[in-house]
Amino acid sequence: MVPDAIRTWQMTEPGRLESRTVPTPALGPDEAPGEIRGCGVCHTDLSYFYLGVPTIQKPPLTLGHEIAGVVVAGPERLLGREVVVPAVLPCNDCDICRAGRGNRCLGQKMPGNSLGIWGGFASHIPVPAADLCPVPAHDGVPLEHLAVVADAVTTPYQAARRARLGPGDRVVVIGAAGGVGSFMTQVARGMGADTVIGIDINAAKLERMRGYGADFTIDPRGKSSKDVKELIKSYCRSRGLPANYGWKIFEVTGTRPGQELALALLSFVGTLVVVGYGTEETSYMLSKLMAFDAELIGTWGCPPAAYPQVLDMCVSGRIALAPFVETRPMSEIARVFEQAHHGALDRRVVLTPDF
Ligand SMILES: [Zn+2]
Ligand SMILES: [Zn+2]
16 A cells, blocks of 8 residues: 655754655656665765765755665565665666666665655655565564665675675675674675684674674774784684785775775785775875785675575575664664764664654
8 A cells, every 4th residue: 555645754954854744756657665664774874964975865855775665566576575675776777787787877876865855764665666676585584674685785795796705715804893894794704705804993893793704803903004914914824824815805994094904904816895985085005906916996885686695695594684783663763863873883773664
């Protein structure tokens, strides 16, 4: 059933949330409205709300792009199905999309940013049907938890694909205990990495990652890049691993110290994937890339076509969601934003509609 009106928490201006009821728009033939069951709170939402990062759709709009729900109208094949709404919805009709790089399609739509006024902190959302990703049987994994697949898990998966990560690989994750980094660590392990070293300044959360993919952890606070390298070297000696070639490094923090450390660790036939976003500049002697025969790769979102593989990893337990995700009523959105903004949350929060 499509309701006449949609309940939503709109950002009326940066820093301000308002509960509103908006008439349901007329739906196009390619649209499938979803009843939202959960929407994850992401740092991108917070940067729009607190830091003045501009949304493409000017406020008022509804934020939120990590959405799981149930399709309530539209194409037969989707009707009544549980789905995840990809965070990046490509146009599927341009050269970039045709080349299989739709995650960076220039005409892409993102809920809570460029899908008109619509986002995930609402009762319903009208979305293009083409790229909705049906959820497989998910015994023991609540549908709401699968909302975080839409960004926090698929973004690391695509980063790993960009690095051609596979069995036997040696991996470093910088920011290994954060909202996206904890899944980067699990994805690396889940895709068969032989060794995963997790680096993070949150010692307690980092410790927890030892049970979820990290073989060895380093808290870099008070340590130089050289100190960190020495710790990695001695770990490698203890396991009989080469320390100075072939490492795949994922930088998830987007901070200058994180990026500087990542660059310092990049070595012979190595790969550095930039997963995190920040605005500070970092300097580097590019000729080192040439001398190392190394690769520096950027990555953005994940093509919807790859979502089924990620959902499979989550429902099969190869990636654990429950220890890293908690649900809260959507009526607490303002408090959750505040807590997330101040780093006071232990887990990624998925808001479930109650208004
Ligand atoms: Zn996000
Ligand atoms: Zn496109």
